[in-house]
Amino acid sequence: MHRQKYRLIIPFLAPALILYGTFVLYPYIQAMYIAFTSWKGLRKAPRFVGLDNFQKLLSDDHFWNALYHNAIYVITLPILTLGLALFLAFMITQKVRFSSFYRVTFFFPQVMSVVAIGILWSFVYHPSIGILNSFLKLIGIGNPPVWLGDPHTALGAIAAVTVWQAAGFYMVIFMAGMQSIPSSYYEAAALDGAKRGDIFFKITLPLLWETTRSALVFIVINAMNMFGITFTMTIGEAGPDLSTDVLSTLLYREAFTHSRFGYSTAIAMAYFIIVMFLSFVLMRLTRRQTIEF
Amino acid sequence: MIKKPLSRRQFLKLAAAAGAGASLGRFAPGLAYAQSGIQVADGALNPFNISNVQAEGVFFSGGFGHEYIQYAADIFGEIHPGSTMSVEGIQRVGERLRPRIISGDAPDVIDNSGAGNLDTAALVAEGELLDLAPLMNAPALDTPGKTFAETLFPGSQASGLFDGVQRYVNIAFTVFGLWNSKTLFEEKGWVYPATWDEMLALSETIKSAGIAPFTYQGKYPQYMIFGVLEPMVEKLGGVEVWKAVDNLQDGAWENPAILTALNNMKALYDNGYIMDGTEGLTHTESQAEWLQNKAAFIPCGTWLENEMRTVTPEGFDMVINPVPADDAAKLSWIDASSGEPFMVFANGKNPEAGMELLRCLLSKESAKWFAQNVGSIMPVVGGAEGVELSSAMTSALAAVSNAGDHILERPSFSTWYSDINEEAKNSMGALLTGRATAEEFIERVQGVADDVKADPDITKYERS
Numbered sequence: 001m002h003r004q005k006y007r008l009i010i011p012f013l014a015p016a017l018i019l020y021g022t023f024v025l026y027p028y029i030q031a032m033y034i035a036f037t038s039w040k041g042l043r044k045a046p047r048f049v050g051l052d053n054f055q056k057l058l059s060d061d062h063f064w065n066a067l068y069h070n071a072i073y074v075i076t077l078p079i080l081t082l083g084l085a086l087f088l089a090f091m092i093t094q095k096v097r098f099s100s101f102y103r104v105t106f107f108f109p110q111v112m113s114v115v116a117i118g119i120l121w122s123f124v125y126h127p128s129i130g131i132l133n134s135f136l137k138l139i140g141i142g143n144p145p146v147w148l149g150d151p152h153t154a155l156g157a158i159a160a161v162t163v164w165q166a167a168g169f170y171m172v173i174f175m176a177g178m179q180s181i182p183s184s185y186y187e188a189a190a191l192d193g194a195k196r197g198d199i200f201f202k203i204t205l206p207l208l209w210e211t212t213r214s215a216l217v218f219i220v221i222n223a224m225n226m227f228g229i230t231f232t233m234t235i236g237e238a239g240p241d242l243s244t245d246v247l248s249t250l251l252y253r254e255a256f257t258h259s260r261f262g263y264s265t266a267i268a269m270a271y272f273i274i275v276m277f278l279s280f281v282l283m284r285l286t287r288r289q290t291i292e293f
Numbered sequence: 294m295i296k297k298p299l300s301r302r303q304f305l306k307l308a309a310a311a312g313a314g315a316s317l318g319r320f321a322p323g324l325a326y327a328q329s330g331i332q333v334a335d336g337a338l339n340p341f342n343i344s345n346v347q348a349e350g351v352f353f354s355g356g357f358g359h360e361y362i363q364y365a366a367d368i369f370g371e372i373h374p375g376s377t378m379s380v381e382g383i384q385r386v387g388e389r390l391r392p393r394i395i396s397g398d399a400p401d402v403i404d405n406s407g408a409g410n411l412d413t414a415a416l417v418a419e420g421e422l423l424d425l426a427p428l429m430n431a432p433a434l435d436t437p438g439k440t441f442a443e444t445l446f447p448g449s450q451a452s453g454l455f456d457g458v459q460r461y462v463n464i465a466f467t468v469f470g471l472w473n474s475k476t477l478f479e480e481k482g483w484v485y486p487a488t489w490d491e492m493l494a495l496s497e498t499i500k501s502a503g504i505a506p507f508t509y510q511g512k513y514p515q516y517m518i519f520g521v522l523e524p525m526v527e528k529l530g531g532v533e534v535w536k537a538v539d540n541l542q543d544g545a546w547e548n549p550a551i552l553t554a555l556n557n558m559k560a561l562y563d564n565g566y567i568m569d570g571t572e573g574l575t576h577t578e579s580q581a582e583w584l585q586n587k588a589a590f591i592p593c594g595t596w597l598e599n600e601m602r603t604v605t606p607e608g609f610d611m612v613i614n615p616v617p618a619d620d621a622a623k624l625s626w627i628d629a630s631s632g633e634p635f636m637v638f639a640n641g642k643n644p645e646a647g648m649e650l651l652r653c654l655l656s657k658e659s660a661k662w663f664a665q666n667v668g669s670i671m672p673v674v675g676g677a678e679g680v681e682l683s684s685a686m687t688s689a690l691a692a693v694s695n696a697g698d699h700i701l702e703r704p705s706f707s708t709w710y711s712d713i714n715e716e717a718k719n720s721m722g723a724l725l726t727g728r729a730t731a732e733e734f735i736e737r738v739q740g741v742a743d744d745v746k747a748d749p750d751i752t753k754y755e756r757s
Binding site for chain 1: 387388391394395397409412414415416418419420421511512513569570571572573574575578582587640711712715719720722723726728750
């Protein structure tokens with residue numbers, strides 16, 4: 001009986017496993033080797049250098065600079081994005097007028113490509129013809145910041161775009177979670193005279209915990225990446241004086257500008273380990289007893 | 294991929310031409326070709342013994358497009374019946390070609406330009422590029438009695454030399470300097486300054502007229518390095534300053550000429566002479582602002598005109614001038630070199646065909662086509678004869694002839710050492726926005742230069 005089952009399962013699984021092995025696992029293993037070599041990304045075979053690349057990593061200011069920016073994103077993006085998404089989701093599910101219009105509008109940035117968003121927002125931030133600075137000048141701010149040209153504002157400017165882009169997506173996820181909460185809880189609470197705030201913090205949020213957990217992991221992984229938006233908004237130059245450089249843009253530059261593929265892959269390995277570690281810690285920290293309903 | 298076998302019509306034309314020559318079945322020397330109109334010099338037809346080669350070229354297609362390369366490939370096909378050179382125009386050359394190079398399947402000839410191109414220093418260090426000595430010594434295609442090298446502008450190929458070996462050839466003649474609108478300056482009665490002090494005085498006048506004296510390519514501060522810093526340092530301290538930098542001599546960046554030049558440039562920021570918001574703009578955005586007379590000067594090379602052609606207002610009349618320094622007598626000294634590097638792969642299938650394409654591309658006939666249709670100049674002697682040029686190109690050529698023997702040599706550190714290039718670029722952005730002093734700029738860049746010198750993994754080059 002069992003044998004027959006496997007006879008059926010294996011042929012079905014094989015193509016997927018072979019493709020996964022060839023195009024995902026094999027490159028991973030190869031990358032792990034390259035991280036221990038000095039390779040210029042050309043035809044000459046990689047030269048094994050042991051732990052040199054990782055040693056260099058620890059004393060490389062550019063690496064710590066990029067990691068610091070990632071850390072800022074990891075702390076701010078989840079709070080801002082998920083906070084906004086929860087707020088919007090809660091408001092819209094409270095049967096406000098035009099709620100379906102709002103839902104589509106807020107979700108819209110999610111279906112746009114990152115490159116389009118980057119270019120669009122570069123124009124919003126444009127110092128002379130941009131809508132943002134034109135507005136600021138209109139309300140009397142004579143010398144608004146050059147958002148993408150000033151190291152003090154460039155990182156925040158990119159973070160704001162990411163919040164704008166991602167909030168709608170998490171809003172839809174939260175709305176789906178909220179709609180699966182039985183309305184009897186809300187009705188009972190309303191009968192007891194609970195206010196909107198109480199309903200949100202005492203019913204909605206606890207029952208949404210599982211959704212929030214996965215959303216948190218998603219957004220933290222995104223905050224560790226940030227390649228597309230950084231690359232398009234600062235045109236591959238990582239902002240004024242590397243002020244928007246993150247690990248992903250650093251490793252890209254190390255490989256393609258400086259021809260240090262070995263070192264770049266070592267950064268990628270460190271990046272991989274950090275993301276794994278963060279996801280693991282987050283899942284651990286947020287583990288609660290699941291409430292079934 | 295465009296492959297052009299000899300059509301029947303072409304064949305008839307060729308045959309007719311051949312019939313007028315000495316013997317049938319063999320092309321006579323000094324022969325005119327009907328399709329391209331090229332007149333091949335005596336004994337210059339086939340120095341690389343091309344026969345029945347199907348070669349492949351992949352080229353950056355940017356501001357110049359790639360039709361001018363197709364024109365050269367047509368010459369190639371016409372003078373070598375049975376052989377072809379395919380022409381493909383692409384962007385982001387590095388990302389497209391790297392996999393092919395790694396797998397040993399590189400095209401025969403490429404144009405490694407534009408954003409996302411291949412790191413030339415690494416290509417040289419890894420032995421990927423052909424030594425072009427045979428090409429340089431080959432007879433020029435349509436200039437009788439001269440070698441290929443002798444038909445090119447003196448100094449135009451210097452940047453392609455790595456330890457004395459020619460690794461690539463530049464096909465676009467480029468003059469670097471400060472640009473302004475001739476019309477605006479005539480209207481306001483402003484005269485281009487002869488020294489940097491006069492430049493600052495003029496800037497004050499321009500500023501009080503409600504125009505920002507300067508802008509630059511904001512997110513790409515390197516334009517202020519090759520556009521202003523490099524020529525100014527060379528005028529202040531001589532070519533030895535940059536030689537020391539290129540050769541990674543200890544403390545090379547601490548030279549007083551570099552310090553003075555950086556302080557001169559910082560004065561632009563300190564006096565508020567740089568257009569507000571410049572640092573947030575891309576190269577084309579800042580150039581567009583300049584074209585609307587929001588700023589008076591911008592640094593750039595001669596590709597500027599072609600790059601901005603569609604948005605240049607009628608009657609703007611852009612002209613280029615050399616960067617002023619301390620001595621008015623040195624004003625005319627100008628940075629004129631060449632760019633758009635074409636390379637042949639050492640391990641390609643048809644390296645000879647690659648070199649032959651470059652011989653066709655830098656022929657007089659092709660240079661004329663380029664001047665006429667692209668509006669730029671190839672570094673080929675006599676290549677712009679009888680072609681009507683724009684005010685931009687005319688001013689560039691006038692600047693070069695004013696300079697006489699004083700053509701400045703551009704330093705090579707930016708090509709040789711990408712780390713120094715990056716640090717200099719970032720520090721220049723900081724200097725021009727008041728976040729760094731000249732001393733801090735020097736400290737940062739010298740620090741990276743020291744690191745590069747100490748790094749055994751970075752291949753070093755020498756120039757003299």
